[in-house]
Structure formats: structure tokens, C-alpha cells
Amino acid sequence: MQHFVLEQALNFLIQNGDVNLEPLDQKIIRFSLKDLPLEVDFVCTNNRIFVVNDINNVSDVDIKLTANVFFALFKGEDLTDLLKQDKIIIHGDVKTAQLLVDMLQAVDIDVEETLSQYTGDIVAHEIGKITGEIKKITQESSNPLEALKDSVSNFLINPSVPKTYKNNKH
């Protein structure tokens, strides 16, 4: 369940944060969380990220870290610093890892403010809540992904205001 949720959250942010994923095209990045039974591959393709947990894939880079450090990456922590402090272990193509981290951090603009331009306040507020949740859970929760799941599920059950499209072709 978690990786489905993670995927939705990531892609929502990527799309609305206008992040270009092309440099990562066809790359597979494996994340293993040391403190949670979670090992997922980020498959970057067709300008989006699919999060899968079929570990038979051959990855370009493996990143091992704790859940807190994983979420810290979203908050703009410097990868080199985390590497120096041994908070993150990387095997394989470090350049790919750096590209991904750059991308995650590009998303960590003022999410709420940025999204409201694209999606209206309701969705922006929900995503803002998710980001707030991420920040909160890095400090409080023993199971950050569960908390993330809850807030994203909540968002999914209350999606953006429906809009009717007119046919321009006819």
C-alpha cells in the first residue's frame, strides 16, 4: 500500500511543481529503509516516477537510509552532508542519486503556494497538509509511512473540484 501512496504523492508534486524528470529517464533507483520493512524502486520513465517493490529489477543505484533521513531529503537536506555523516549509504551511480535528490528538493519549494496556482486552493491545502504531515512525522511518528498513507488517502477521497470540459474540436 505504502508505495502506491508514495507514488501518487511524488507524481502529484512533480507534475504540479513542474519538475523535469528527463535527466532520470530509464533510471531505476532503489530505496531501502533501514528501520522499516520497506524496499522500493523508483522507476523513472515517460516523465513520471513509478514506485514498485519488485526487487528482482536491476537498479542503477541503491540508497540505504532511515525513514527520517528519507523524509529529510524532501526538506532540502544536503546529500553530501548526509553522506559524510554516514546517514545515507549509496551503491552504484551516485550521479543518478544526486539527480533524484535535486529533483525532490526542487519539489520542496513552497508547495502550498505553488500548487494553488495550478490546482486551486483545495488541493493545494491538502498537499500542504501532507507536506506538513511529512515534517511532523519525521519528529513524532514511529511509522511515518502509515501517517503519510493516511493523509494521502484522505486527499484521494476528496479530490479536486470536478470540471466539465468542452469539446474544442467540433
Next chain:
Amino acid sequence: MDNTTHFGFKDVATKDKQGMVRGVFDSVASKYDLMNDVLSFGAHRLWKRYTIASSNVKTGDKVLDIAGGTGDLAIEFRKKVGDSGQVVLSDINAAMLGEGRKNLTNKGIFGVDFVQLNAQYLPFEDNTFDCVSIAFGLRNVTDKDQALREMRRILKPGGCLLILEFSTTDSEFLKKFYDFYSFNIMPKLGEIIADDKDSYQYLAESIRKHPDQETLKDMVLEAGFGFCEYHNLSGGIVALHKGIKA
């Protein structure tokens, strides 16, 4: 391919199945939406919403919904892709497609293309779509492997296949309840509401004949997809399989 296949619990000549399935959907088309709501207690709307949310479809994408019937998924995809994208609502059955067209018009959704087609022979160029979906349709297709290969062919590299279908639950309690419901209540409701017991008996049987989660995952991979994952909904009564063309 073998000369016989199943139509619900019956063995029938492979060449006859498609016509028999057509008979079922010709018969249920006009009451299809109502029956869906009644039989699933409205849950099909949540399953479909989850499917859309998992699709990763974005503005400008091209999406094909196969066996799309009355167009629930196509409507939501249309909202996602916007005017710069394209959505094709397709079905083998003219009556179902007709209901789909009516439904979209009634809901003020325009700019969706309608194509009558068989999932086994998709009339599109290779590498055309960002996403192909099929909801509650695959179990009716005679040669599922061929259909899956076709879906892969017309997806762009990195394109995503979504299969929403009834599946198998591990819970003994749910299994018992579901069996009783499917074989006793569902056909009865079909008789009362749609005056069509046989079609709903077939629908219940076809669900039991459909491959379970792991088997379908293997079939998707066997068709050449680079990745396939599934997620159980409502305890596995329904599963969403997601394949990615590498």
C-alpha cells in the same frame, strides 16, 4: 489456442464465446449503471477512483479505455488529460458504447473518441498511448494473453497498463459471504431489477473463472511488460494490476 474455453462455468467452443459475451452485454446495457451501483453497494465508484488516482495520467496524455462500457473511467481520464490530451473510450459492444456516449453527453463531457473494438485486436499504431485501462472487462475476453500483448504493443515505452478486475480474497469469511452473495443474491437481483437472471449468473461465474492476482501478474509479465504490481481492494474481492512497459 485451444478449441474450447469457458463461458462462466460452461465449456464452450472458443469461436462462440465472443458472441455469447456480446449477448450478455446487449442484454444488460440499458440497466448496466444501475445494476453496478446496486450489486457493488456503490463500491465500484471507489475502486474506479482508486484506479484513476493510481494511473499517473497527466495533462496532455493519450489514454485508451478498453471494454469501457458506460464510460466511468473515460470521464475521469478526460478531466485529467485536459484539452491537449486524448481519451478513447472503446468497447466491443455497440449497445454498451451507445450507453457510454449517452452517459458522457448527459454529463457534459465532450472530446472523447469512441471506437468499437475487440481487445484482442487493437487498431492503433505501436507506442501510441501513455495509459491503457480495462475495468471489469478482461475476464470477458476470450484470449487474454493476446489482448495483453496488444495492450503492450500500443503503449509507449514507460506507458502504464491498468487492469481493474474481480479477484480472489484470502479471507475465509469474505469468501463465504461473497460466494453466497454472487450465486444467490446477484442473479436474483438481476432478475428483479433487469429481468435478466442468466446474464448475472454468467457475471458471477466469470468472476470465479478469472485468474487470481499472482496468475494475472505473471500473465502481464509474460506479455512483455517490464514491471507488474497489484493492489488488493476490498480485501481482494477486486484487484488493480498495474503494468509498465519497459
